[in-house]
Amino acid sequence: METAPAVEQARAILAAGLAPALKRTDAPAYGVFPVYSPVELYRAAGLFPIGLMGAGGQIDIVHADARFQSFVCSIAKSSLELGLQKRLVGMEGVAFHSICDVARNLASVFKRNFPGMHIEYVHLPQNAAGPETEDYLVAEFRRILAGLERRLGHRADDAAVAAAIREYNEPRRLMRELYAIRAKEPERISSAEMFPLVRVGTILPPDEHARILESAKAEFLARKHRRMDRVKVIVEGAFCEQPPLGLIETLEGAGCYLVDDDFCAGWRWFSTDVPEGPDPVRQLARAWLERGRATSTRYNPDKPRHKDLVRRVRETGAQAVLFMPAKFCEPALFDYVIFRRELEKENIPHLLIEFEEKMWTFERTRGEVETFVESLLFD
Numbered sequence: 109m110e111t112a113p114a115v116e117q118a119r120a121i122l123a124a125g126l127a128p129a130l131k132r133t134d135a136p137a138y139g140v141f142p143v144y145s146p147v148e149l150y151r152a153a154g155l156f157p158i159g160l161m162g163a164g165g166q167i168d169i170v171h172a173d174a175r176f177q178s179f180v181c182s183i184a185k186s187s188l189e190l191g192l193q194k195r196l197v198g199m200e201g202v203a204f205h206s207i208c209d210v211a212r213n214l215a216s217v218f219k220r221n222f223p224g225m226h227i228e229y230v231h232l233p234q235n236a237a238g239p240e241t242e243d244y245l246v247a248e249f250r251r252i253l254a255g256l257e258r259r260l261g262h263r264a265d266d267a268a269v270a271a272a273i274r275e276y277n278e279p280r281r282l283m284r285e286l287y288a289i290r291a292k293e294p295e296r297i298s299s300a301e302m303f304p305l306v307r308v309g310t311i312l313p314p315d316e317h318a319r320i321l322e323s324a325k326a327e328f329l330a331r332k333h334r335r336m337d338r339v340k341v342i343v344e345g346a347f348c349e350q351p352p353l354g355l356i357e358t359l360e361g362a363g364c365y366l367v368d369d370d371f372c373a374g375w376r377w378f379s380t381d382v383p384e385g386p387d388p389v390r391q392l393a394r395a396w397l398e399r400g401r402a403t404s405t406r407y408n409p410d411k412p413r414h415k416d417l418v419r420r421v422r423e424t425g426a427q428a429v430l431f432m433p434a435k436f437c438e439p440a441l442f443d444y445v446i447f448r449r450e451l452e453k454e455n456i457p458h459l460l461i462e463f464e465e466k467m468w469t470f471e472r473t474r475g476e477v478e479t480f481v482e483s484l485l486f487d
């Protein structure tokens with residue numbers, strides 16, 4: 109199957125790295141660390157939000173090791189290394205979020221090492237189902253806007269937030285559509301194509317991203333395809349640090365169709381559009397609560413993550429789950445215990461595969477996945 113031209117375009121933009129992305133628009137770039145970030149607020153303040161999601165294996169860690177313990181995920185080290193190697197010059201600031209201790213510490217390390225940057229630490233609700241949660245999150249979003257106003261000297265009003273919500277709804281809707289097509293006909297869109305199409309949105313303005321996604325959708329729908337003898341799987345656990353493309357190619361080469369995954373989860377956060385209406389900041393907060401993904405960095409007792417995973421398995425017709433956490437990712441590894449228990453209760457086969465963004469040899473993983481696939485195909 110020939111790679112779609114829109115995918116080639118996305119891959120070329122990603123291969124160029126962060127440097128051109130920082131200068132892509134007249135607006136100053138503003139980094140957002142995973143998982144979810146309210147990008148609409150930064151956009152409304154006149155900034156250009158771009159994902160600070162590690163270096164994707166593109167740089168060597170020379171300085172950052174000295175600032176961290178050895179048992180820390182790669183995304184934290186390589187994100188810091190980008191700054192220490194002066195590759196984030198021109199970035200107005202970075203937002204981190206209350207997802208784990210590593211991200212919390214990284215925010216402090218950034219503050220100390222890059223005093224000229226506007227470092228924001230977003231306190232997302234600990235409990236997404238509490239009675240006061242919506243008001244709390246609205247207040248937190250307004251605090252962020254006030255901080256940006258002090259920094260930039262101008263105010264992001266409600267009209268600007270509403271416009272930014274409309275802008276980001278568009279690529280998110282298209283990504284949902286592509287995911288739905290792949291879930292139904294995984295032979296039509298390979299995941300090695302889907303991944304760059306999604307990831308490129310972290311370094312593009314939303315309108316440019318939407319154009320690439322529109323082209324890709326048209327190319328995929330026009331494509332002739334043939335289903336192969338493969339196992340349909342869901343990949344879970346890669347919501348923060350992103351796997352190398354070679355690993356996704358390896359999963360497919362070993363006989364898997366990925367029918368769902370949580371790659372770049374924060375950039376695809378909402379299950380439907382964020383509604384338009386009065387008080388857009390509240391609309392955004394409410395959408396985070398009601399339409400947000402079930403993921404390991406978000407606690408919602410009303411919608412447990414392990415139940416949501418089983419629901420997605422049933423809905424997509426997946427035959428197995430590949431649990432794929434980044435090495436040393438505590439939120440994902442803690443959840444593995446809960447997910448595993450639930451999957452076993454439901455008789456859903458699963459396999460654990462750890463990765464690092466800089467992983468470059470996949471032979472062992474290929475062997476493990478092939479064996480797993482064969483056990484399912486010939487059971």
Ligand code: SF4
Nearest residue numbers: 181208348349437438
């Ligand atoms: S990969 Fe895991 S441990 Fe590392 S920053 Fe992300 S959520 Fe935290």
